[in-house]
Amino acid sequence: MFVIRRKLIAIRKEILDTLFPIHCISCKKYGDWVCRDCLEKIPVDIPQFCPICKRSVTPDGKTCFECRKKYIIDGVLVSSAYKSNGEKTLLAKIVHYYKYRFISELNIYLGEILKKSLLNSSLPLPDAIVPVPLHSRRLRWRGFNQSEMLCYYLASRIAPGLEISVLKNALIRKKYTIPQMKIKNRRQRERNLKGVFLMERKFISGIKGKNILLVDDIATTGSTLFECAKVLKKKGAKKVYGIVLARE
Ligand SMILES: [Zn+2]
Ligand SMILES: [Zn+2]
Numbered sequence: 001m002f003v004i005r006r007k008l009i010a011i012r013k014e015i016l017d018t019l020f021p022i023h024c025i026s027c028k029k030y031g032d033w034v035c036r037d038c039l040e041k042i043p044v045d046i047p048q049f050c051p052i053c054k055r056s057v058t059p060d061g062k063t064c065f066e067c068r069k070k071y072i073i074d075g076v077l078v079s080s081a082y083k084s085n086g087e088k089t090l091l092a093k094i095v096h097y098y099k100y101r102f103i104s105e106l107n108i109y110l111g112e113i114l115k116k117s118l119l120n121s122s123l124p125l126p127d128a129i130v131p132v133p134l135h136s137r138r139l140r141w142r143g144f145n146q147s148e149m150l151c152y153y154l155a156s157r158i159a160p161g162l163e164i165s166v167l168k169n170a171l172i173r174k175k176y177t178i179p180q181m182k183i184k185n186r187r188q189r190e191r192n193l194k195g196v197f198l199m200e201r202k203f204i205s206g207i208k209g210k211n212i213l214l215v216d217d218i219a220t221t222g223s224t225l226f227e228c229a230k231v232l233k234k235k236g237a238k239k240v241y242g243i244v245l246a247r248e
Contacts, residue, residue, distance in 0.1 A: 026093075034109045042091050048077065048078060050064035050075075061075045061077045072229055072230055074239045077243045078219070079091075079245050095218060099217065104149065113245060114153070126164065128164065130151070130171060130215070131171075133145070135173045135175070152166055165206065169200065170203040174197070177192050180223060186221050189220075199231050207236060214232070214241065214242045215242075215243055216243075218248050222247075228240075
C-alpha cells in the first residue's frame with residue numbers, strides 16, 4: 001500500500017514538473033525552487049545583537065545584562081539578513097513565496113538555513129521545539145503553519161539519531177490580533193499581544209525544567225517571541241531561546 005502511495009506521489013510530481021517547471025527564485029536555473037549554489041550563498045554568520053535593545057552585540061543573540069532585568073527571553077538567534085544594501089535578500093524573497101504564495105515546499109530551504117545557523121552557533125541543543133502559533137483563522141487562510149513546518153525540519157535534522165520533540169500545540173493563540181507588521185509603535189505592539197498566548201495544561205510536563213527553542217519565521221520588534229517566552233517561562237521552562245530566519 002505504502003509503495004503504491006509513494007509511486008503515485010512520484011507520478012504526480014512528474015506531471016506537475018512537466019506542466020509547471022520549477023526554476024530557481026534567484027538565478028532562474030531549472031529544476032529547483034532554490035538551487036544549491038544560491039542556497040549556499042545565503043550567509044548564516046551575521047553579527048548577533050541583544051533582541052531587546054538591538055544595540056549590544058552579544059554571542060548568539062543572547063539578551064544583554066541590562067535588558068534581562070525587564071524581559072525574560074534568554075536570546076534570539078537571527079539566521080540571516082532580510083535586507084542588504086537596502087534591497088530585499090534572496091532569503092526575504094523565499095519567505096515571501098512561502099508565506100504569501102503558499103508554496104509550502106519552501107520549508108526545506110528555509111529549514112536548512114535555520115539549521116545551519118543553529119549548528120553554527122554555540123547554543124546547546126534544545127530539549128523541545130515550540131512553534132509560534134497561528135490563530136485558527138490565519139491557519140485556514142494559509143493552509144499551513146509556516147513556523148510549525150520549520151520546527152519539524154529542525155527537529156529531524158539538528159541531531160541525527162536523537163529524537164527532539166516538537167510541541168506543536170503547546171502554545172495557542174486565543175485572540176485574533178491585528179498583524180504586528182501593521183503596528184509601528186513598540187508599546188502598542190506589546191499591548192496588542194497581551195494575554196494572546198495560552199498553554200494547555202497537558203503540555204506543562206513537556207516544558208518544565210527544559211530548554212525550549214521557540215521558532216518563528218521573521219521577527220519585527222520581537223514582541224511575539226517575548227510574549228510566547230513569557231508564557232513558557234511562567235509554566236516552568238528553564239530556558240527559552242528564539243530562532244528566526246531574519247529580522248525585518
Ligand atoms: Zn540559483
Ligand atoms: Zn539589550
